[in-house]
Amino acid sequence: MSTSYKVVHCLNQFFGGLGGEEQAGAAPTLVQGPKGPGLLIENSVPGLRVMSTLIFGDNYLAENTEKAVQEILNLLAPCFEGDDAGRPDLLLAGPAFNAGRYGIGCGALCQAVQERWGIPAVTAMFPENPAVALYRKTVFIAETSDDVRGMAEAIQRMTPLGLKLVRRESCLPEEDHYIAQGRRKNVRAAKTGAQRALEMLVQRLQGEPFESEYPMPVFDRVRPAPPVADMRRARLALVTSGGIVPRGNPDKIEAANAQRFGSYPIKNLQRLSSQSHQTVHGGYDPTCANGDPNRVLPLDAVRELESEGAIGSLHDWYYATVGNATSVESAQRYGQAIAKILLADGVQAVLLTST
Amino acid sequence: MVKEIERAGMTVVHACSIVPISLTVGGNRIVPTIAIPHPFGDPHLAGPEEKALRRSLVEKALQALETPIGGQTVFE
Amino acid sequence: MVLELGYIEIKDLVFGQETRVHGSTLVVDQDAFKEALRSGDDRIQGLNLALAKPGQSTRIICVKDVIEPRCKVDGHSVGEGRTHILRNVAVVSCGKIVGFQEGLIDMSGAGAEHSPFSRTLNLVVEVEVAPELPPHAHEEVVRHAGLKAAGLLAEAARTLRPAEVERYHCLDTLEGGPKLPRVAYLYMLLSQGLLHDSYVLGRNAREGLPCIIPLPLLMDGAITSGNCVSACDKNTTYHHQNNPLVRELYQHHLQELNFAGVVLTNEPVRLAAKEASARKAVELVKTLKADAVIISKEGFGNPDTDQMLLIRGLEEAGVLTVSITDEYAGDNGASQSLADATPQARAMISVGNANERILLPPMERLLGPLEDLTRLAGAYPHSLHQDGSLEVELQAIIGSTNQLGFHTLRCREV
Numbered sequence: 001m002s003t004s005y006k007v008v009h010c011l012n013q014f015f016g017g018l019g020g021e022e023q024a025g026a027a028p029t030l031v032q033g034p035k036g037p038g039l040l041i042e043n044s045v046p047g048l049r050v051m052s053t054l055i056f057g058d059n060y061l062a063e064n065t066e067k068a069v070q071e072i073l074n075l076l077a078p079c080f081e082g083d084d085a086g087r088p089d090l091l092l093a094g095p096a097f098n099a100g101r102y103g104i105g106c107g108a109l110c111q112a113v114q115e116r117w118g119i120p121a122v123t124a125m126f127p128e129n130p131a132v133a134l135y136r137k138t139v140f141i142a143e144t145s146d147d148v149r150g151m152a153e154a155i156q157r158m159t160p161l162g163l164k165l166v167r168r169e170s171c172l173p174e175e176d177h178y179i180a181q182g183r184r185k186n187v188r189a190a191k192t193g194a195q196r197a198l199e200m201l202v203q204r205l206q207g208e209p210f211e212s213e214y215p216m217p218v219f220d221r222v223r224p225a226p227p228v229a230d231m232r233r234a235r236l237a238l239v240t241s242g243g244i245v246p247r248g249n250p251d252k253i254e255a256a257n258a259q260r261f262g263s264y265p266i267k268n269l270q271r272l273s274s275q276s277h278q279t280v281h282g283g284y285d286p287t288c289a290n291g292d293p294n295r296v297l298p299l300d301a302v303r304e305l306e307s308e309g310a311i312g313s314l315h316d317w318y319y320a321t322v323g324n325a326t327s328v329e330s331a332q333r334y335g336q337a338i339a340k341i342l343l344a345d346g347v348q349a350v351l352l353t354s355t
Numbered sequence: 356m357v358k359e360i361e362r363a364g365m366t367v368v369h370a371c372s373i374v375p376i377s378l379t380v381g382g383n384r385i386v387p388t389i390a391i392p393h394p395f396g397d398p399h400l401a402g403p404e405e406k407a408l409r410r411s412l413v414e415k416a417l418q419a420l421e422t423p424i425g426g427q428t429v430f431e
Numbered sequence: 432m433v434l435e436l437g438y439i440e441i442k443d444l445v446f447g448q449e450t451r452v453h454g455s456t457l458v459v460d461q462d463a464f465k466e467a468l469r470s471g472d473d474r475i476q477g478l479n480l481a482l483a484k485p486g487q488s489t490r491i492i493c494v495k496d497v498i499e500p501r502c503k504v505d506g507h508s509v510g511e512g513r514t515h516i517l518r519n520v521a522v523v524s525c526g527k528i529v530g531f532q533e534g535l536i537d538m539s540g541a542g543a544e545h546s547p548f549s550r551t552l553n554l555v556v557e558v559e560v561a562p563e564l565p566p567h568a569h570e571e572v573v574r575h576a577g578l579k580a581a582g583l584l585a586e587a588a589r590t591l592r593p594a595e596v597e598r599y600h601c602l603d604t605l606e607g608g609p610k611l612p613r614v615a616y617l618y619m620l621l622s623q624g625l626l627h628d629s630y631v632l633g634r635n636a637r638e639g640l641p642c643i644i645p646l647p648l649l650m651d652g653a654i655t656s657g658n659c660v661s662a663c664d665k666n667t668t669y670h671h672q673n674n675p676l677v678r679e680l681y682q683h684h685l686q687e688l689n690f691a692g693v694v695l696t697n698e699p700v701r702l703a704a705k706e707a708s709a710r711k712a713v714e715l716v717k718t719l720k721a722d723a724v725i726i727s728k729e730g731f732g733n734p735d736t737d738q739m740l741l742i743r744g745l746e747e748a749g750v751l752t753v754s755i756t757d758e759y760a761g762d763n764g765a766s767q768s769l770a771d772a773t774p775q776a777r778a779m780i781s782v783g784n785a786n787e788r789i790l791l792p793p794m795e796r797l798l799g800p801l802e803d804l805t806r807l808a809g810a811y812p813h814s815l816h817q818d819g820s821l822e823v824e825l826q827a828i829i830g831s832t833n834q835l836g837f838h839t840l841r842c843r844e845v
Contacts, residue, residue: 191839193837196841220358225365241356311417325785352360355394379771379772
């Protein structure tokens with residue numbers, strides 16, 4: 001006997017049968033059982049049941065996404081928070097093909113539902129749908145053709161992918177036909193790194209096509225902030241990724257891939273010393289920094305300049321983490337948290353030191 | 356971290372030994388320092404000289420904070 | 432210059448009365464071996480020997496280096512004559528953590544898939560160093576003890592008849608087919624101070640590099656490891672002794688390519704020195720008239736800059752590159768993997784995300800300085816679970832993302 005799966009399906013006003021563009025402003029409603037493409041979903045896998053269908057107007061969701069999503073979550077809550085036996089295993093949305101507003105609705109709903117209730121959610125779109133760029137990193141999006149003629153194929157991709165996620169099986173973009181999420185994952189290759197390197201080199205020498213195993217990343221840019229008008233009146237803060245912490249490492253910041261940053265008082269401190277501070281950075285020879293931590297976080301020189309009036313004032317704390325195999329994601333989080341504290345204290349200028 | 360602090364609206368100077376990394380990840384005001392294990396010092400120098408070197412680097416950083424820039428700038 | 436490497440196949444490792452090879456079993460006289468290791472170095476305060484074999488429920492921690500036992504049986508200097516090797520055997524040296532980066536080896540379970548030394552017969556040499564010694568001296572004592580142990584062990588192979596002999600010639604003495612593309616190997620060594628150094632013929636790699644190194648010298652163990660930087664992507668001495676890229680290139684030499692030579696380069700701590708090393712390395716590759724080059728890296732973070740400088744320099748000089756790197760993409764794989772990048776780095780081989788977490792099952796036997804277990808890089812304060820299992824990042828495992836291309840692990844987008 002096959003396992004049965006319970007699915008909640010989301011459709012826009014058109015596929016949900018409410019009407020065309022004139023109904024695009026329709027508020028979300030929840031109806032029992034499958035509608036339109038939902039019937040195909042039920043037929044595609046034996047034992048699968050579409051419990052209910054959530055229908056929303058394209059504009060209603062795309063124009064005020066945050067509020068509409070909240071409204072929909074409230075509608076769905078009884079169904080996801082009910083008794084175990086009745087709880088859905090999976091949320092499917094679309095397919096949205098190349099429809100931008102519909103895509104945004106599907107992406108936003110999948111993201112919200114998987115975040116709130118921790119169940120897998122899958123949608124399906126044409127790769128150039130603008131919603132793909134918005135949601136592919138967080139949501140599994142099965143790849144479809146650009147219009148409704150690809151409906152059968154879209155269902156054949158979206159449903160099995162969803163079930164694989166329910167069963168916690170691992171998925172690959174080319175095998176499961178979803179749009180790559182940009183996540184890096186370890187797998188086993190048939191050949192060693194050395195063999196693959198030589199193979200790629202021969203391909204390059206012969207002018208054959210080859211595929212880099214790590215395409216170069218594109219880093220985002222921030223517009224430079226305007227200059228500080230006069231440092232003699234400005235409040236300066238010190239931040240370091242060089243792992244300088246009070247002796248004993250009170251926050252237990254990791255030597256590599258730091259999971260936190262620390263905030264340490266320097267209010268009455270004129271300089272750091274080998275008795276008071278140390279490095280916990282695992283990526284460089286610690287001898288120099290432990291001998292004199294000012295070599296990484298130049299508090300002594302900053303205090304000197306402050307006393308001479310070259311710096312208005314110094315923020316009473318400094319912030320430190322270890323920038324050693326620490327992910328950009330973590331660094332962003334620490335940066336945001338530190339920025340918030342500094343802004344609250346009226347800091348205008350920051351000296352960030354790295355090793 | 357540099358970018359997030361700048362995004363929040365503060366002027367930030369990144370003092371680092373390996374400038375290309377800062378340029379790649381997107382630092383805007385960059386002051387090159389001495390070496391990875393001792394960005395603001397040099398154990399081969401005598402105490403007062405090392406301190407003077409450190410002070411000059413901090414001064415350079417302060418100057419960078421006061422300088423208008425159009426894009427990524429390395430303050431040699 | 433011709434080098435012969437003679438392999439003695441070893442299938443088991445036991446303690447016994449006399450250090451020798453009996454059939455295909457290597458017997459080690461524990462007491463005599465300990466005595467010999469301690470003699471001449473009074474900085475060694477304590478010494479422990481243990482055996483760790485594939486499949487055992489054994490975890491070795493705070494590993495400093497791994498060395499293949501070799502002895503010179505004929506010829507006067509490195510790179511010539513004959514060297515005998517105890518195949519499948521490794522000396523694993525371990526000692527107290529001085530930095531943060533010493534790693535572990537599991538002999539069974541999920542972790543065993545990730546280290547080449549989970550598959551070797553290991554003589555584990557745990558060294559306790561006199562307490563007053565400064566860190567540099569501490570590391571030197573442990574490093575030398577490991578190398579000495581490997582040398583002593585290999586004496587058992589001196590008079591034996593090898594099952595297999597490999598021959599390595601100097602590349603420039605071989606006639607290259609004129610039509611074959613010339614391929615060089617650019618070999619990056621970490622050279623950044625305590626726990627971050629490498630040695631070429633006993634000399635610190637911070638000096639005298641970049642340089643061209645003759646193949647027989649390289650294959651005869653010219654490079655030793657002095658670093659414990661992240662366990663996953665440090666090259667142990669064993670890795671240097673068995674560099675898979677050199678083997679691959681040598682095997683394909685005069686088949687589809689002409690192996691033009693090996694350039695060693697370092698990874699200094701100052702930007703100006705990085706740029707100078709990169710410039711010189713590019714010049715040396717050009718003197719080999721290479722059409723293409725493979726670049727291997729050691730470590731991560733700032734060495735990414737060294738690698739990118741080399742790639743840019745070579746591609747701009749018209750030399751095609753393929754470079755090996757590991758990744759630090761966060762445990763969920765969602766972060767930027769490298770600290771530095773350049774558009775010219777179009778051909779990269781990725782040998783794995785070192786941040787990916789792995790749950791290592793509890794082991795019956797733990798070898799090494801146990802109190803330091805949770806201080807390993809890639810371990811967290813909460814890594815050690817109640818039942819003795821250990822949740823770590825791959826970077827805590829020796830050789831798991833080796834950037835010489837030892838393994839089949841790779842990282843890809845999903």
